[in-house]
Amino acid sequence: MLNFNSKSKSFFIIFSPIRFLAIIFISIAFIIIVGNSSLLWAQGLNLPAKTWGISFGNSKNFTGLRFNFRDRKVERINGINLTLWKPYRENKESVVTGLSFGVLPGAKELKGLQVGILGVAAEKTAAGLNLGLVGAGSGKNLYGTNIGGVGAGAGENVFGLNIGGLGVGAGANLIGLNIGGLGVGAGESLSGITLAGLGAGAGENLAGLTIAGLGAGAGEEVKGVVIAGLGAGAGEMIQGLVIAGLGAGAPKVEGVLIAGLGAGGEKLKGLFVAGGEIKLTRGGYLNGVCLASFNYLRGNLNGISIGLVNYAWKVEKGFQLGALNIIRSNPSGLKVLPVFNTSW
Numbered sequence: 001m002l003n004f005n006s007k008s009k010s011f012f013i014i015f016s017p018i019r020f021l022a023i024i025f026i027s028i029a030f031i032i033i034v035g036n037s038s039l040l041w042a043q044g045l046n047l048p049a050k051t052w053g054i055s056f057g058n059s060k061n062f063t064g065l066r067f068n069f070r071d072r073k074v075e076r077i078n079g080i081n082l083t084l085w086k087p088y089r090e091n092k093e094s095v096v097t098g099l100s101f102g103v104l105p106g107a108k109e110l111k112g113l114q115v116g117i118l119g120v121a122a123e124k125t126a127a128g129l130n131l132g133l134v135g136a137g138s139g140k141n142l143y144g145t146n147i148g149g150v151g152a153g154a155g156e157n158v159f160g161l162n163i164g165g166l167g168v169g170a171g172a173n174l175i176g177l178n179i180g181g182l183g184v185g186a187g188e189s190l191s192g193i194t195l196a197g198l199g200a201g202a203g204e205n206l207a208g209l210t211i212a213g214l215g216a217g218a219g220e221e222v223k224g225v226v227i228a229g230l231g232a233g234a235g236e237m238i239q240g241l242v243i244a245g246l247g248a249g250a251p252k253v254e255g256v257l258i259a260g261l262g263a264g265g266e267k268l269k270g271l272f273v274a275g276g277e278i279k280l281t282r283g284g285y286l287n288g289v290c291l292a293s294f295n296y297l298r299g300n301l302n303g304i305s306i307g308l309v310n311y312a313w314k315v316e317k318g319f320q321l322g323a324l325n326i327i328r329s330n331p332s333g334l335k336v337l338p339v340f341n342t343s344w
Contacts, residue, residue: 044056044057044058044059044060044062044066044068045057046059046062051063052064053065054066054067055067055068056068058070058071058072058073058074059074059077060073060074060075060076061075061076061077062077062078062079063077063078063079064078064079064080065079065080065082066079066080066081066082067082068081068082068083068084069083069084069085070083070084070085070086070087070088071083071087071088071091071094071106071107072087072088072090072091073088073090073091073093073094074087074091074094074096074107075093075094075095076094076095076096076097077094077095077096077097077098077107078097078098079097079098079099080098080099080101081096081098081099081100081101081105082101082102083100083101083102083103083105084102084103085102085103085104086102086103086104086105086106086121087106087107091106091107091108092108092123093108094107094108094109095107095108095109095111096109096110096111096112097111097112098111098112098113099112099113099114099115100112100113100114100115100116100120101114101115101116102116102117103116103117103118104116104117104118104119104120104121105120105121106120106121106122106123107122107123108122108123108124108125109122109123109124109125109126109127110122110125110126110127110128110130110138111125111126111127111128112127112128112129113128113129114126114128114129114130114131114136115131115132116131116132116133116136117133118132118133118134119132119133119134119135119136119137119148120132120135120136120137121136121137121138122137122138122139122142123138123139123140124138124139124140124141125138125140125141125142125143126138126141126142126143126144126146126154127141127142127143127144128143128144128145129144129145130142130144130145130146130147130152131147132147132148132149132152133149134148134149134150135148135149135150135151135152135153135164136148136152137151137152137153137154138154138155139154139155140154140155140156140157141154141156141157141158141159142154142157142158142159142160142162142170143158143159143160144159144160144161145160145161146158146160146161146162146163146168147161147162147163147164148163148164148165149165150164150165150166151164151165151166151167151168151169151180152164152168153167153168153169153170154170154171155170155171155172156170156171156172156173157170157172157173157174157175158170158173158174158175158176158178158186159173159175159176160175160176160177161176161177162174162176162177162178162179163179163180164179164180164181164184165181166180166181166182166183167180167181167182167183167184167185168180168183168184168185169183169184169185169186170185170186170187170188170190171186171187172186172187172188172189173186173188173189173190173191174186174189174190174191174192174202175189175190175191175192176192176193177192177193178190178192178193178194178195178196178200179194179195179196180195180196180197180200181197182196182197182198182199183196183197183198183199183200183201184196184199184200184201185199185200185201185202186201186202186203187202187203188202188203188204188205189202189204189205189206189207190202190205190206190207190208190210190218191205191206191207191208192207192208192209193208193209193210194206194208194209194210194211194212194216195211195212196210196211196212196213196216197212197213198212198213198214198215199212199213199214199215199216200212200215200216201215201216201217201218202217202218202219203218203219204218204219204220204221205218205220205221205222205223206218206221206222206223206224206226206234207221207222207223207224208223208224208225209224209225210222210224210225210226210227210228211226211227211228212226212227212228212229212232213228213229214228214229214230214231215228215229215230215231215232215244216228216232217231217232217233217234218234218235219234219235219236220234220235220236220237221234221236221237221238221239222234222237222238222239222240222242222250223238223239223240224239224240224241225240225241225242226238226240226241226242226243226244226248227242227243227244228242228243228244228245228248229244229245230244230245230246230247231244231245231246231247231248231259232244232247232248233247233248233249233250234250235250235251236250236251236252237250237251237252237253237254238250238252238253238254238255238257238265239253239254239255240255240256241255241256241258242255242256242257242258242259243258243259244257244258244259244260244263245259245260246259246260246261246262247259247260247261247262247263248263249262249263249264249265249279250265251265251266251267252265252266252267252268253265253267253268253269253270253272254269254270255269255270255271256270256271256272256273257270257271257272257273257274258273258274259273259274259275260274260275260276261274261275261276261277262274262276262277262278262279262292263278263279263292264277264278264279264280264281265280265281265284266280266281266283266284266299267284267285268280268284268285268286268287268288268290269286269287269288270287270288270289271288271289271290271291272286272288272289272290272291272292273290273291273292274291274292274293275292275293276292276293276294277292277293277294277295277296278290278291278292278294278295278296278297278307279296279297279298280296280297280298280299281298281299282298282299283298283299284297284298284299284300285299285300285301285302286299286300286301286302286303286305287302287303288302288303288304289303289304289305289306290303290304290305290306290307291306291307292307293307293308293309294307294308294309294311295307295309295310295311295312295320295322296311297310297311297312297313298311298313299312299313299314300312300313300314300315300316301314301315301316301318301320302315302316302317302318303317303318304318304319304320304321305318305319305320305321305322305325306320306321306322307321307322308322308323308324309322309323309324309325309326310322310324310325310326310341311326311328312326312327312328313327313328313329314327314328314329314343315327315329315341315342315343316343317343318342319340319341319342320340320341320342321339321340322339323338323339324336324338325337325338325339325340325341326341327341327342327343329343330343330344331344
């Protein structure tokens, strides 16, 4: 059994591993800061070789463990790159592969594990695991697992697991598992599993499973399952299942729409359920089943309409069930009937 006297205990406490590492880190930081201010260190102090090993300073091409205050005109780094501050603007052609750690690590391309105390930023592409206390982002593409305390996003495409405390966004396509505390959005297409505290949307297409606290929508098509606290819609077409607290609709719908207040469109195929009104625009058609307090179909019905009041311009095949049933194209005396009406 080992015994420690008071002197040996004092020695062990003073030189504990944590204190030893702290002394090493402070020493390295001091060397880097001082070294970067001199011309001698402009290319870095590299041991045992110029291009590999351990580097202190702004080495431009290096493989191994590298410490630098702030990167400038770096070309290619492989290994572990520890920087104390964000790169200079003259660092737009750099490629860093491996582990990047610092207050705000960045490069033209970041590949591997990137951890930023404030954030992670890439001019072109960040691929791998990107973690930023404030944000993780890229001027063009962001691939992998991207987590930003405030937000995560890219100017073009974002793929993978994307989590932003406030939001997640992409200028073009956003694909994968996307979670935003407030919102998730894409300039073009949003697909995968999307969870947003307030809203989720896409400039073109929305596909997959989308759950939004308030609303979800797309400028062109929505395909898949959408659940929204208030409303859901598409500029052109909905295919799938949509459930909305207030309203849901699109010019063309194929699938199931369930809304607390109202739902509708011009070309409807499937099942449509609303607490208030199902509305078919003038000249349109509904093929399927509609169930609402008021079914207001200013077009053709091919199917079943169930409600307190049912209105249709024409019933080609099918019938109406309700307290009051109106078919404008029926012969006089058969236009308005209680309980049941059809094309006579």
